[in-house]
Amino acid sequence: MKDVVSNCPIEEVMRVLSGRWPTLLLYYLKDDTKRFSDLRRDNPTLSHRMLALELRKLEVAGIIRRTAYPGYPLRVDYDLTASGLRLVPLIDALGDWWENRTGDHADPAEKTPEQLVSAA
Amino acid sequence: MKDVVSNCPIEEVMRVLSGRWPTLLLYYLKDDTKRFSDLRRDNPTLSHRMLALELRKLEVAGIIRRTAYPGYPLRVDYDLTASGLRLVPLIDALGDWWENRTGDHADPAEKTPEQLVSAA
DNA sequence: TCCTGGTTACAAAATAGTGCGTAATTTACA
DNA sequence: TGTAAATTACGCACTATTTTGTAACCAGGA
Numbered sequence: 001m002k003d004v005v006s007n008c009p010i011e012e013v014m015r016v017l018s019g020r021w022p023t024l025l026l027y028y029l030k031d032d033t034k035r036f037s038d039l040r041r042d043n044p045t046l047s048h049r050m051l052a053l054e055l056r057k058l059e060v061a062g063i064i065r066r067t068a069y070p071g072y073p074l075r076v077d078y079d080l081t082a083s084g085l086r087l088v089p090l091i092d093a094l095g096d097w098w099e100n101r102t103g104d105h106a107d108p109a110e111k112t113p114e115q116l117v118s119a120a
Numbered sequence: 121m122k123d124v125v126s127n128c129p130i131e132e133v134m135r136v137l138s139g140r141w142p143t144l145l146l147y148y149l150k151d152d153t154k155r156f157s158d159l160r161r162d163n164p165t166l167s168h169r170m171l172a173l174e175l176r177k178l179e180v181a182g183i184i185r186r187t188a189y190p191g192y193p194l195r196v197d198y199d200l201t202a203s204g205l206r207l208v209p210l211i212d213a214l215g216d217w218w219e220n221r222t223g224d225h226a227d228p229a230e231k232t233p234e235q236l237v238s239a240a
Numbered sequence: 241t242c243c244t245g246g247t248t249a250c251a252a253a254a255t256a257g258t259g260c261g262t263a264a265t266t267t268a269c270a
Numbered sequence: 271t272g273t274a275a276a277t278t279a280c281g282c283a284c285t286a287t288t289t290t291g292t293a294a295c296c297a298g299g300a
Contacts, residue, residue, distance in 0.1 A: 009215040010143050017214075018138035019255095023130050036279050047257050052280055062221055072264040073277040083221035090213050094137075095129040097210055101182055101203035139289095156245050167291055172246055192299045194244040 016061045021046060021054045023091055026080070029064060030088055033079040063087060136181045141166060141174045143211055146200070149184060150208055153199040183207060 016022060028034060028042050039051055046054075055078060058064045063084040069075040080088075136142060148154060148162050159171055166174075175198060178184045183204040187197040200208075 009218040010147075010211060011140065013214045013218040014137070014140070014143050017134070020131065020134070023134050027130075048280070049258085049282095050256065053256090068279090072266085074263085074279045076279060083217075086221070087214075087217055090210070090217055091130060093210050093213070094133045097203075097207055098129040098133040101206070168246085169248095169292085170290065173290090188245090192243075192297070194246080194297085196245060 016057060016063070017091075019054075021050065022058060022063075025054060025058060026063070026084065026088060026091060029078060029080050029084070033077050035078070036076055039078070058084075136177060136183070137211075139174075141170065142178060142183075145174060145178060146183070146204065146208060146211060149198060149200050149204070153197050155198070156196055159198070178204075 024043070024046075025039065028039060034042070036048075036051065036055075039055075040046065040048060055064065055066070059066050062081055064078050065081050065084075067077040067079075069077075144163070144166075145159065148159060154162070156171065156175070159175075160166065160168065175184065175186070179186050182201055184198050185201050185204075187199075189195040189197075
């Protein structure tokens with residue numbers, strides 16, 4: 001089951017946004033235009049292969065724009081598209097939610113679990 | 121580099137939400153309380169093992185609540201916590217963004233790419 | 241024996257990292 | 271003047287690591 005076309009927008013966004021790198025790259029590109037080598041320097045734990053793959057994925061998804069200039073040495077710029085920019089606050093909202101989420105999974109039950117049992 | 125503690129909330133949410141199942145489960149539990157076996161029936165492509173793993177991950181993250189009743193046959197209910205419910209609209213927003221994102225990655229450049237080159 | 245909700249061990253599959261190759265021009269240097 | 275070396279953004283093949291699936295096992299009562 002490789003590429004199941006989902007027709008569900010949420011499933012599709014998540015396919016693009018899942019993983020460590022997409023949101024990270026989003027943030028590196030949020031305010032600036034960056035080059036491939038800039039992004040690599042920005043975080044060394046991201047291999048050039050992954051960077052290339054992720055950048056392409058985000059480009060195809062219309063989140064970032066790739067601008068290649070002719071001549072050598074090569075030169076390619078990356079920045080967010082208008083859509084990409086609109087995505088940023090949504091991701092921020094997730095971050096805020098995470099920070100402010102209550103620990104209500106540990107609270108004194110509101111669902112009459114009189115016969116509640118501690119997990120196996 | 122196994123479990124890098126990120127201190128970045130966005131990185132942390134994405135670690136929980138990444139993959140096919142988290143958001144799907146969120147939707148199955150959005151309005152109803154479900155049992156393990158319900159969720160399995162709801163979508164057969166999710167293996168028994170993965171369901172157990174994902175449910176635990178979401179529980180630890182405070183997104184869903186697990187309620188186990190004593191006695192056999194076993195009986196365990198799952199539903200969203202208050203935090204989990206608050207997460208739903210944020211995920212919806214992502215879905216909306218995806219559906220309405222413009223194809224501006226293909227538009228007539230607004231960034232003077234006079235010497236633009238088609239990608240390799 | 242079946243039921244439910246797991247867990248574990250092992251195998252298979254998907255995903256990520258490493259290192260080499262490449263292109264066209266400039267600079268380095270003898 | 272000729273040539274070797276560096277530069278940048280990848281693609282590719284091979285390997286390492288991680289994730290996921292499969293199947294078997296458990297508990298204890300009906």
